[in-house]
Amino acid sequence: MNWQVRDGGVWVQAAQVSDLTSGPPVKLLLSPSMPGWKQRHDIEVFVIGGANPLVLSSECPHQGCPVDWKVERFGCPCHGSEFDAEGRVLNGPASKPLSRLQSSTEDGALWIRIRDQA
Numbered sequence: 358m359n360w361q362v363r364d365g366g367v368w369v370q371a372a373q374v375s376d377l378t379s380g381p382p383v384k385l386l387l388s389p390s391m392p393g394w395k396q397r398h399d400i401e402v403f404v405i406g407g408a409n410p411l412v413l414s415s416e417c418p419h420q421g422c423p424v425d426w427k428v429e430r431f432g433c434p435c436h437g438s439e440f441d442a443e444g445r446v447l448n449g450p451a452s453k454p455l456s457r458l459q460s461s462t463e464d465g466a467l468w469i470r471i472r473d474q475a
């Protein structure tokens with residue numbers, strides 16, 4: 358998996374923009390392995406395609422369970438929180454939206470900032 362450090366963060370090349378549709382969110386598992394890391398850090402995100410892709414963390418802001426896409430909304434299997442297609446809370450107990458990850462496109466590729474530079 359291609360990665361780079363820039364703008365104070367670690368970025369990974371996640372997908373080709375042409376593979377992302379404007380349909381349902383696409384789940385991506387990012388498994389970067391970088392020099393100096395003792396273990397892989399798997400990160401699951403959802404990408405909502407289109408001209409400016411939106412990248413949302415799959416981690417529920419309530420207690421961290423992975424949410425999934427359930428026909429027009431994200432649902433959390435642990436305590437039932439629901440979020441709309443842009444990550445806003447529809448039903449609690451979560452009180453915060455799904456986290457948005459910074460992204461950019463370069464030469465047809467989608468890059469996602471997965472963490473701050475160590």
Ligand code: FES
Pocket residue numbers: 417418419420421422433434435436437438449450451
């Ligand atoms: S962890 Fe998602 S609702 Fe509690």
